[in-house]
Amino acid sequence: MATESQPSGDRTDSISQRHRETAADVIPPNLKLYIGGDWVPSSAGETFETRDPTTGETLATVQAGTREDIDRAVEAAWTAYDETWSDYSAAERQRVLEEIAARVEENREAFARLETLDNGKPISEARIDMELVADHFRYFAGATRVNGGETIPSGDGQHVQTLREPYGVVGQIIPWNFPLLMAAWKLGPALAAGNCSVLKPAEETPLTVLKLMNEIDDVLPDGVVNVVTGFGPDAGEPLAKHPDIRKIAFTGSTEVGKQVMTQAAEHVHDITLELGGKSPLIIYPDADLEKAVATTITAIFYNTGECCSAGSRLFVHSDIKDEFVEALASTAEDLTVDDPLLEETTLGPKVTEEQAERTLEYIEEARDAGADFLAGGDVPDDEALAEGSFVSPTLIDDIDHDNRAVQEEIFGPVQEVFEWTDYDAMIELANDVDYGLAAGIITNDITKAYETAKDVEAGNVWINQYNAFPAGMPFGGYKQSGIGREVGYEALAEHYTQTKTINLALE
Numbered sequence: 374m375a376t377e378s379q380p381s382g383d384r385t386d387s388i389s390q391r392h393r394e395t396a397a398d399v400i401p402p403n404l405k406l407y408i409g410g411d412w413v414p415s416s417a418g419e420t421f422e423t424r425d426p427t428t429g430e431t432l433a434t435v436q437a438g439t440r441e442d443i444d445r446a447v448e449a450a451w452t453a454y455d456e457t458w459s460d461y462s463a464a465e466r467q468r469v470l471e472e473i474a475a476r477v478e479e480n481r482e483a484f485a486r487l488e489t490l491d492n493g494k495p496i497s498e499a500r501i502d503m504e505l506v507a508d509h510f511r512y513f514a515g516a517t518r519v520n521g522g523e524t525i526p527s528g529d530g531q532h533v534q535t536l537r538e539p540y541g542v543v544g545q546i547i548p549w550n551f552p553l554l555m556a557a558w559k560l561g562p563a564l565a566a567g568n569c570s571v572l573k574p575a576e577e578t579p580l581t582v583l584k585l586m587n588e589i590d591d592v593l594p595d596g597v598v599n600v601v602t603g604f605g606p607d608a609g610e611p612l613a614k615h616p617d618i619r620k621i622a623f624t625g626s627t628e629v630g631k632q633v634m635t636q637a638a639e640h641v642h643d644i645t646l647e648l649g650g651k652s653p654l655i656i657y658p659d660a661d662l663e664k665a666v667a668t669t670i671t672a673i674f675y676n677t678g679e680c681c682s683a684g685s686r687l688f689v690h691s692d693i694k695d696e697f698v699e700a701l702a703s704t705a706e707d708l709t710v711d712d713p714l715l716e717e718t719t720l721g722p723k724v725t726e727e728q729a730e731r732t733l734e735y736i737e738e739a740r741d742a743g744a745d746f747l748a749g750g751d752v753p754d755d756e757a758l759a760e761g762s763f764v765s766p767t768l769i770d771d772i773d774h775d776n777r778a779v780q781e782e783i784f785g786p787v788q789e790v791f792e793w794t795d796y797d798a799m800i801e802l803a804n805d806v807d808y809g810l811a812a813g814i815i816t817n818d819i820t821k822a823y824e825t826a827k828d829v830e831a832g833n834v835w836i837n838q839y840n841a842f843p844a845g846m847p848f849g850g851y852k853q854s855g856i857g858r859e860v861g862y863e864a865l866a867e868h869y870t871q872t873k874t875i876n877l878a879l880e
């Protein structure tokens with residue numbers, strides 16, 4: 374799998390050197406908490422380290438924010454809302470969002486490299502993240518101008534009209550798999566709607582959000598966006614529970630999502646949750662083999678499998694199964710698992726050692742149950758990658774659909790394969806998980822594709838493609854995959870504004 378011909382000791386050194394040099398270039402100068410437009414230490418004086426999952430080395434030391442910091446940040450956000458941001462017109466907010474998009478574009482390569490260092494994703498994929506970040510801010514820049522209410526026909530003597538007003542201050546908790554992109558998904562609609570934000574990045578990957586604030590400090594009025602780095606229970610929970618936020622948006626595990634929902638209940642905050650998934654990818658027998666294999670590879674191995682939408686359960690029709698899985702396994706084994714800063718790398722390390730271990734535990738569980746491994750099932754046999762949290766691309770066959778490895782989100786480069794013949798039985802199995810985030814269908818028969826799209830319990834269905842996320846596409850889950858939608862205009866209108874109805878007597 375490793376492509377370089379250097380001895381592994383030399384490769385280890387060159388990976389370390391490449392990462393240290395890149396870190397020196399792209400880590401931003403200000404790494405403290407960003408509150409009210411100032412860089413401040415955490416009230417408790419505590420810090421923590423964020424690590425490079427490729428080398429295991431420390432990248433940077435950041436602040437461990439606590440309840441007091443969240444209090445300060447929420448207060449700064451309300452001050453900004455009351456004194457400046459609520460006076461900004463839609464056109465003015467549009468210009469701010471456009472400028473944010475421009476700053477991301479100007480610094481795209483540095484943002485991408487920093488994301489690769491902190492998260493471990495291949496540089497080619499980190500660049501795509503940054504393109505999407507900029508495009509997403511630009512989409513919401515435009516959306517500021519169409520965010521309006523309705524006039525409701527209401528009989529004689531009354532004029533009923535709705536306004537869509539911002540909440541004021543919202544809390545936003547984001548994960549580590551697409552650190553800057555998930556921040557953009559949340560900040561875009563919040564700011565477009567006229568809210569101020571207190572945002573908590575994931576403790577595993579705080580750096581690109583901090584870099585964003587370094588780059589846009591002069592673009593946003595002080596306090597419109599406040600960033601408090603720190604751990605979930607210390608900084609996330611006080612944010613979700615804070616009496617003065619009006620809405621909390623969370624992306625992460627279903628387990629913590631349930632806790633956040635309880636926390637939000639204390640003050641009846643509005644809530645959106647974007648949680649885990651265990652999404653089916655359904656292959657019909659008429660599929661073009663080569664294209665279907667490529668789509669399957671994207672579905673499960675993109676971002677090292679660390680996608681909430683990952684197509685982690687493959688349902689392939691029995692007519693083509695043998696041929697299909699043979700081609701799939703050989704393509705999976707040909708992926709370039711290496712230093713994610715290298716252009717040719719297609720699979721990087723998992724975000725942390727802990728996450729790699731979690732993935733390997735699921736693999737062990739499948740192995741113990743007697744499953745068959747079509748590919749992977751272990752860590753790469755490459756000394757140069759030994760310090761990184763790598764897991765080989767893994768395909769599992771002959772596994773019971775009730776196995777924990779099939780039912781639960783693994784969030785790593787692991788897919789389970791099922792063969793189907795009877796359509797109804799296949800759909801029943803495809804829907805037989807607690808999740809309902811996404812699904813993929815591969816067929817040239819448009820009628821079948823459409824029927825299947827309607828039959829799957831999923832918030833997002835891709836046909837003849839997978840993991841495509843253009844700006845404007847509402848995204849979110851059915852069942853335990855979440856509440857509400859992100860990305861599209863629906864996020865702004867339904868989830869970052871509240872409706873005020875004004876009923877005027879005409880007589």
Ligand code: NAI
Nearest residue numbers: 547548574575604605609610625626629648649681782784
């Ligand atoms: P997590 O749900 O603990 O972390 C996500 C965010 O929530 C982080 O910012 C974290 O600091 C915060 N958080 C943690 N505990 C909190 C609490 N009590 N109150 C408020 N905020 C809290 O996810 P984790 O532990 O990083 O990953 C575990 C699993 O979750 C993964 O293996 C994966 O299956 C799933 N996951 C799903 C994601 C998605 O995109 N849907 C993203 C990240 C993880």
Ligand code: MG
Nearest residue numbers: 423424491577
């Ligand atoms: Mg990290």
